[in-house]
Amino acid sequence: MADILQNVMDHAVAVARKAGEVRHPYKDPRWFIGEESVAAGEPSILTDDPTWIIDPIDGTTNFVHAFPFVAISIGFTINKRVEVGVVYSCLEDKMFTARRGGGAFCNGEPLQVSDQTDVHRSIIATEFGSNRDPEVVDKIFSSLRNILSLPVHGVRGAGTAAVNLSLVASGCVEAYYEMGMHVWDIAAGSLLVLEAGGIVMDVDGGDADLMSRRILAANNRSVALRLVEQIAPYRPDRDDAPPAACD
Numbered sequence: 001m002a003d004i005l006q007n008v009m010d011h012a013v014a015v016a017r018k019a020g021e022v023r024h025p026y027k028d029p030r031w032f033i034g035e036e037s038v039a040a041g042e043p044s045i046l047t048d049d050p051t052w053i054i055d056p057i058d059g060t061t062n063f064v065h066a067f068p069f070v071a072i073s074i075g076f077t078i079n080k081r082v083e084v085g086v087v088y089s090c091l092e093d094k095m096f097t098a099r100r101g102g103g104a105f106c107n108g109e110p111l112q113v114s115d116q117t118d119v120h121r122s123i124i125a126t127e128f129g130s131n132r133d134p135e136v137v138d139k140i141f142s143s144l145r146n147i148l149s150l151p152v153h154g155v156r157g158a159g160t161a162a163v164n165l166s167l168v169a170s171g172c173v174e175a176y177y178e179m180g181m182h183v184w185d186i187a188a189g190s191l192l193v194l195e196a197g198g199i200v201m202d203v204d205g206g207d208a209d210l211m212s213r214r215i216l217a218a219n220n221r222s223v224a225l226r227l228v229e230q231i232a233p234y235r236p237d238r239d240d241a242p243p244a245a246c247d
């Protein structure tokens with residue numbers, strides 16, 4: 001794994017030098033989108049530059065309550081496309097890695113999504129999120145009611161987007177959808193799913209957009225599209241939305 005990260009960093013330096021940049025890729029804030037750096041006021045704009053997208057603890061509420069799913073999530077993008085994804089599920093001691101075109105792995109073992117095509121025989125992962133706006137809560141429950149009534153085998157949620165995506169990549173659940181999480185929750189895990197043979201799209205069936213705070217990741221298109229029909233979508237403020245103006 002250290003080799004993969006080193007290669008990526010070398011690549012980032014090479015791209016920067018080619019572009020005539022003198023910025024240090026480990027230090028310049030423009031090369032990072034991190035949950036904590038954004039909370040501290042750094043920008044959250046995804047550019048074509050090589051960019052690390054980092055969530056040091058995904059599943060903070062789980063962590064506080066000793067609910068045993070917590071992950072570190074590190075994605076790396078070039079031209080706004082995830083090239084490398086690493087999710088470390090700390091308490092499971094599982095290191096998930098993926099490199100674009102190079103497959104997805106758990107502790108070095110190749111991953112493959114589930115081959116289930118029937119949504120009625122599927123387990124779907126999702127989250128309730130932290131938005132308690134009644135309209136949003138209604139949409140969450142409307143989606144859940146529709147999906148449970150399909151029916152499906154079950155609905156689960158690990159409490160971390162990164163782990164939910166690792167579960168899709170591992171074939172333990174057929175799909176995961178959520179609205180309201182952030183780019184640092186999903187950048188790495190979305191590549192795990194793609195490289196394990198799955199698909200990633202918007203909850204309305206459109207193209208995936210890392211900054212949109214909406215995701216549907218599935219083992220295949222037929223399961224995904226059945227879910228699109230059931231999901232009541234809403235649009236959280238984008239991760240790259242300009243800050244609200246102050247009076």
Ligand SMILES: O=P(O)(O)OC[C@@]1(O)O[C@H](CO)[C@@H](O)[C@@H]1O
Pocket residue numbers: 035055057058059060061127128129130159160161162178181185
């Ligand atoms: O703040 P944290 O712990 O980094 O992450 C937030 C998060 O855990 O909350 C969501 C639940 O809605 C998850 O999908 C998401 O990953």
Ligand SMILES: [Mg+2]
Pocket residue numbers: 035055056057058059060
């Ligand atoms: Mg976090």
Ligand SMILES: [Mg+2]
Pocket residue numbers: 035055057058059184185
């Ligand atoms: Mg998180």
